[in-house]
Amino acid sequence: MSLKNTLTCREAARLLLEDEDHEIPAADRLALQLHVRVCFACARFVAQLNLMRRATRAWRKHSETGDDEAIIE
Ligand SMILES: [Zn+2]
Numbered sequence: 001m002s003l004k005n006t007l008t009c010r011e012a013a014r015l016l017l018e019d020e021d022h023e024i025p026a027a028d029r030l031a032l033q034l035h036v037r038v039c040f041a042c043a044r045f046v047a048q049l050n051l052m053r054r055a056t057r058a059w060r061k062h063s064e065t066g067d068d069e070a071i072i073e
Contacts, residue, residue, distance in 0.1 A: 007035045012042045016049060 007015070012035045015028050024032075036043045 006038070007031050009035075009039060009042055012036065012039070013045065016042075016046060020049070020053070 012032055015024055015032050018024055019029070019032075036046055
């Protein structure tokens, strides 16, 4: 991999985690997408993050809307 635009896996992971907190610059996002396209390990990492994100979002929604539900004693 000698493409200028290609990130190392370490950089890709850092950007992915950064993207969880705040939007990363478009150029970084593009480089990330390019990397994930050619790197199986990082593609799997992305899939896991997406899964986690969905689960977290579902849980948050549940815990926000579930306040009125009966409290188990
Ligand atoms: Zn990678």
